[in-house]
Amino acid sequence: xxxxxxxxxxxxxxxxxxxxxxxxxxxxxxxxxxxxxxxxxxxxxxxxxxxxxxxxxxxxxxxxxxxxxxxxxxxxxxxxxxxxxxxxxxxxxxxxxxxxxxxxxxxxxxxxxxxxxxxxxxxxxxxxxxxxxxxxxxxxxxxxxxxxxxxxxxxxxxxxxxxxxxxxxxxxxxxxxxxxxxxxxxxxxxxxxxxxxxxxxxxxxxxxxxxxxxxxxxxxxxxxxxxxxxxxxxxxxxxxxxxxxxxxxxxxxxxxxxxxxxxxxxxxxxxxxxxxxxxxxxxxxxxxxxxxxxxxxxxxxxxxxxxxxxxxxxxxxxxxxxxxxxxxxxxxxxxxxxxxxxxxxxxxxxxxxxxxxxxxxxxxxxxxxxxxxxxxxxxxxxxxxxxxxxxxxxxxxxxxxxxxxxxxxxxxxxxxxxxxxxxxxxxxxxxxxxxxxxxxxxxxxxxxxxxxxxxxxxxxxxxxxxxxxxxxxxxxxxxxxxxxxxxxxxxxxxxxxxxxxxxxxxxxxxxxxxxxxxxxxxxxxxxxxxxxxxxxxxxxxxxxxxxxxxxxxxxxxxxxxxxxxxxxxxxxxxxxxxxxxxxxxxxxxxxxxxxxxxxxxxxxxxxxxxxxxxxxxxxxxxxxxxxxxxxxxxxxxxxxxxxxxxxxxxxxxxxxxxxxxxxxxxxxxxxxxxxxxxxxxxxxxxxxxxxxxxxxxxxxxxxxxxxxxxx
Numbered sequence: 001x002x003x004x005x006x007x008x009x010x011x012x013x014x015x016x017x018x019x020x021x022x023x024x025x026x027x028x029x030x031x032x033x034x035x036x037x038x039x040x041x042x043x044x045x046x047x048x049x050x051x052x053x054x055x056x057x058x059x060x061x062x063x064x065x066x067x068x069x070x071x072x073x074x075x076x077x078x079x080x081x082x083x084x085x086x087x088x089x090x091x092x093x094x095x096x097x098x099x100x101x102x103x104x105x106x107x108x109x110x111x112x113x114x115x116x117x118x119x120x121x122x123x124x125x126x127x128x129x130x131x132x133x134x135x136x137x138x139x140x141x142x143x144x145x146x147x148x149x150x151x152x153x154x155x156x157x158x159x160x161x162x163x164x165x166x167x168x169x170x171x172x173x174x175x176x177x178x179x180x181x182x183x184x185x186x187x188x189x190x191x192x193x194x195x196x197x198x199x200x201x202x203x204x205x206x207x208x209x210x211x212x213x214x215x216x217x218x219x220x221x222x223x224x225x226x227x228x229x230x231x232x233x234x235x236x237x238x239x240x241x242x243x244x245x246x247x248x249x250x251x252x253x254x255x256x257x258x259x260x261x262x263x264x265x266x267x268x269x270x271x272x273x274x275x276x277x278x279x280x281x282x283x284x285x286x287x288x289x290x291x292x293x294x295x296x297x298x299x300x301x302x303x304x305x306x307x308x309x310x311x312x313x314x315x316x317x318x319x320x321x322x323x324x325x326x327x328x329x330x331x332x333x334x335x336x337x338x339x340x341x342x343x344x345x346x347x348x349x350x351x352x353x354x355x356x357x358x359x360x361x362x363x364x365x366x367x368x369x370x371x372x373x374x375x376x377x378x379x380x381x382x383x384x385x386x387x388x389x390x391x392x393x394x395x396x397x398x399x400x401x402x403x404x405x406x407x408x409x410x411x412x413x414x415x416x417x418x419x420x421x422x423x424x425x426x427x428x429x430x431x432x433x434x435x436x437x438x439x440x441x442x443x444x445x446x447x448x449x450x451x452x453x454x455x456x457x458x459x460x461x462x463x464x465x466x467x468x469x470x471x472x473x474x475x476x477x478x479x480x481x482x483x484x485x486x487x488x489x490x491x492x493x494x495x496x497x498x499x500x501x502x503x504x505x506x507x508x509x510x511x512x513x514x515x516x517x518x519x520x521x522x523x524x525x526x527x528x529x530x531x532x533x534x535x536x537x538x539x540x541x542x543x544x545x546x547x548x549x550x551x552x553x554x555x556x557x558x559x560x561x562x563x564x565x566x567x568x569x570x571x572x573x574x575x576x577x578x579x580x581x582x583x584x585x586x587x588x589x590x591x592x593x594x595x596x597x598x599x600x601x602x603x604x605x606x607x608x609x610x611x612x613x614x615x616x617x618x619x620x621x622x623x624x625x626x627x628x629x630x631x632x633x634x635x636x637x638x639x640x641x642x643x644x645x646x647x648x649x650x651x652x653x654x655x656x657x658x659x660x661x662x663x664x665x666x667x668x669x670x671x672x673x674x675x676x677x678x679x680x681x682x683x684x685x686x687x688x689x690x691x692x693x694x695x696x697x698x699x700x701x702x703x704x705x706x707x708x709x710x711x
Contacts, residue, residue, distance in 0.1 A: 011693030033197030083280025207271025300349025309452030309609030317452025334427030453610030
């Protein structure tokens with residue numbers, strides 16, 4: 001009888017535990033983070049046929065880890081695509097695109113060039129020029145606003161991650177301190193659920209990996225293997241504003257336990273939503289750099305060309321755009337009185353790159369102060385510029401300057417700064433030339449008459465022998481004291497410099513195939529004054545040639561890459577572009593053929609320079625590679641195409657990641673989720689078992705009563 005009571009008691013208690021587990025599963029069917037539980041009953045020859053019972057959570061840990069990774073991928077691509085979508089629409093929309101406005105600008109310029117004396121067409125062009133500046137300003141401003149939103153999301157995500165990591169650390173410590181028996185209680189199982197739910201929430205924000213320690217605690221790692229938290233320590237994310245760029249955010253890990261330790265982490269270490277936001281912010285800043293590069297290249301090309309012409313008022317053309325100068329570099333190492341300024345070199349807009357720069361001063365192997373210059377790309381990777389192309393000198397004002405050849409920029413350290421001091425302090429500077437250039441660009445003219453469509457010079461044929469060579473001016477590409485044409489400071493009108501003097505007379509001499517054009521200057525008297533004839537024409541001195549242009553035949557630009565300087569040192573090999581203008585001709589060139597180059601004193605209706613300005617749309621003026629320059633429209637199309645491809649790729653990857661994540665979530669839920677049909681069946685089974693065990697107790701009671709009655 002006692003055996004029956006013991007068997008019935010343990011049977012009832014065991015079925016009660018099974019019923020409790022099943023009831024708990026049914027009750028928590030909609031509880032977030034709940035993992036289905038199961039009570040396992042072991043048999044025993046002792047203890048009346050029932051052994052130990054263990055309540056455990058049912059899930060596949062490998063599927064769970066895969067789900068965490070998949071959720072991180074979904075978070076990354078969702079944040080990346082969302083961050084870039086708005087910028088992509090800004091750059092590609094017909095209403096806000098620079099491509100549309102550039103077409104409007106050059107279409108208006110072509111109309112105005114064909115009607116050079118019409119102030120109405122010029123006024124329309126002036127309006128389009130101002131609209132172009134406004135469009136560059138607005139695009140840069142709007143992208144920067146989107147970047148601010150992304151940075152706020154980075155900060156918010158970092159705060160959420162920090163809260164979750166700290167909560168994980170506390171729960172993880174509690175789990176480690178559980179005894180084996182306590183781990184099977186409701187409290188213990190709830191702690192396990194809570195810890196997994198925290199990791200699940202973290203996996204959407206950052207890429208995480210898990211390892212299980214022998215004591216049951218988790219060690220939580222970033223995707224790159226860096227420890228984030230375990231039962232002994234945890235890290236907090238510190239959002240750092242870049243010292244050289246207030247639009248850039250980087251993330252460091254700070255461990256407070258056991259001692260304060262701060263680790264710098266690259267953007268690629270994070271993954272999840274916060275990694276997607278970081279990647280999107282890098283793309284957005286690069287779009288700003290490329291937009292600034294485009295704006296600077298266009299402004300420089302039009303400025304230089306406009307200076308090569310004559311305005312409607314008969315004076316030299318000036319800058320159409322006000323290019324932002326100078327750009328200050330941020331000192332990250334060195335004395336407080338050390339500073340650096342960056343300026344854009346006039347006429348070198350096609351050499352400007354869409355990257356940042358870092359300048360470091362060191363002593364070279366010979367102990368001489370040397371500036372090392374690094375290009376920094378969108379991902380922060382550095383490429384050092386060949387030291388042999390870095391030129392250190394002082395300008396006419398005594399300023400210490402560093403010029404990286406072929407980059408269109410100059411670094412200025414001031415007249416009171418010495419390279420020895422910079423090198424000894426290992427001074428370091430960072431600068432971002434193009435990041436905000438599109439926003440800082442301004443229009444420089446206010447009158448429609450300021451467009452210099454007429455050329456500063458003209459050519460005229462003076463055929464003295466048989467032949468039909470016809471000269472034509474290709475254009476004036478540069479003016480200034482060191483070029484063939486300068487501007488009279490008193491009148492603002494063009495004048496020839498001393499080499500070659502006015503008027504320049506050029507004659508073809510020598511063999512028709514191998515001969516060259518010889519440049520002759522005016523005849524001067526003993527006082528150094530130019531001799532003129534009775535009609536006021538300058539007399540050419542054919543006994544005093546100034547030099548020779550390269551040997552050329554039909555259709556060749558004879559002045560391209562030719563320097564005319566001192567006749568005694570002039571050689572055809574000099575190739576610095578002097579005198580700043582080019583002449584070509586068609587037809588048959590015969591020995592003795594000649595033509596004049598003169599100041600365009602009555603070029604009111606001339607549009608030679610205007611045609612060159614309009615042609616800039618098709619010219620390669622934007623740096624692509626060392627040997628390739630793109631047109632302004634090609635460059636913008638490439639930028640929009642690259643950004644659009646990035647967005648499209650991110651959206652495609654997002655859909656694939658979502659499909660994969662849904663698959664892993666369903667697979668995990670198939671084990672860890674509560675199935676009500678299954679639990680209902682279990683409930684009936686355990687109820688019947690409970691009733692049967694209760695009847696054993698009842699039977700023992702009946703036997704006991706019968707025995708008592710028989711006494």
